[in-house]
Amino acid sequence: MKKYIIIFIDIALAVYLLLAVTAFNNPQELATKCTKVNINITDETTYGFLNADEIKAILTNKGLYPLGKDLDRISPRKIESVLCNSPFVNTAECCKTTDGHVLIYVTQRSPLVRIKSENGDDYYIDENGGIMPNSKYTSDLIIVTGNVSKPFARQYVSILANTVMKSDFWRNQIEQVNIMDDLGVEIVPRVGNHIIFLGYLPERETQEKRNEDVTAYVKEKLDRLEKFYIYGLKETGWNKYETIDVQFRNQIICKKPPVNPVIPVVAEPDPMHESEAVEASANSTVQGSNTIQNN
Numbered sequence: 001m002k003k004y005i006i007i008f009i010d011i012a013l014a015v016y017l018l019l020a021v022t023a024f025n026n027p028q029e030l031a032t033k034c035t036k037v038n039i040n041i042t043d044e045t046t047y048g049f050l051n052a053d054e055i056k057a058i059l060t061n062k063g064l065y066p067l068g069k070d071l072d073r074i075s076p077r078k079i080e081s082v083l084c085n086s087p088f089v090n091t092a093e094c095c096k097t098t099d100g101h102v103l104i105y106v107t108q109r110s111p112l113v114r115i116k117s118e119n120g121d122d123y124y125i126d127e128n129g130g131i132m133p134n135s136k137y138t139s140d141l142i143i144v145t146g147n148v149s150k151p152f153a154r155q156y157v158s159i160l161a162n163t164v165m166k167s168d169f170w171r172n173q174i175e176q177v178n179i180m181d182d183l184g185v186e187i188v189p190r191v192g193n194h195i196i197f198l199g200y201l202p203e204r205e206t207q208e209k210r211n212e213d214v215t216a217y218v219k220e221k222l223d224r225l226e227k228f229y230i231y232g233l234k235e236t237g238w239n240k241y242e243t244i245d246v247q248f249r250n251q252i253i254c255k256k257p258p259v260n261p262v263i264p265v266v267a268e269p270d271p272m273h274e275s276e277a278v279e280a281s282a283n284s285t286v287q288g289s290n291t292i293q294n295n
Contacts, residue, residue: 041106202214
């Protein structure tokens with residue numbers, strides 16, 4: 001008898017568990033509409049390109065803002081795709097919860113330098129060489145000026161900037177980079193009244209080779225220049241030279257500013273003294289001529 005009771009209890013318990021699981025997974029018992037949207041933006045205060053209102057505006061313009069919509073009609077993949085098309089979004093992830101919430105996680109692209117080309121272009125370059133349009137971002141970035149085309153910025157300036165940003169010293173010491181008409185690279189430091197001529201970045205056919213050779217070139221120049229700063233300019237002073245040329249291997253060429261010649265200052269004669277001198281000279285002439293006549 002006890003055996004049958006135990007079997008009955010096991011069966012009843014199994015039926016109860018089955019009904020409980022079925023009820024829990026019944027779609028009728030779950031939320032059917034989006035009741036809340038949570039937008040999380042990484043480094044929102046650091047970069048400041050995007051905020052929650054701007055994310056909402058992007059999705060609203062595409063008809064994808066999920067609040068109030070049926071959950072089964074909301075596509076997280078479409079939301080992610082639209083957000084990733086923004087020039088300021090690096091990654092976007094979206095998911096739905098059983099209680100009717102839609103969660104959106106966004107990371108922003110990180111600008112390295114600001115390009116202000118002589119042709120009028122004004123934009124940012126990110127760590128991957130991508131172009132970001134000019135915006136409200138106001139952080140203190142290195143500015144690259146001069147003869148900068150967009151292909152040159154993506155293929156060469158981005159590598160130069162990545163190399164600089166890996167050094168705590170140069171990241172804080174460089175204020176401006178200028179690309180000359182012949183693509184020579186000049187650097188304007190924050191400290192010191194000199195201009196650094198870095199030379200010419202090695203031109204390569206493939207991006208892989210450019211990454212390798214330009215990085216090595218820039219690192220070698222900056223490492224050598226940093227030693228000169230520590231052991232040379234520290235002793236002579238930061239403003240002793242007008243230009244510092246590091247384009248040649250194993251040497252640094254420094255040029256001092258021109259010395260302004262000292263021009264002697266001649267005092268203007270006093271008008272009163274000048275008239276007295278003229279009168280005295282006239283009298284002397286008369287007296288002299290008289291003496292000659294008497295003789």
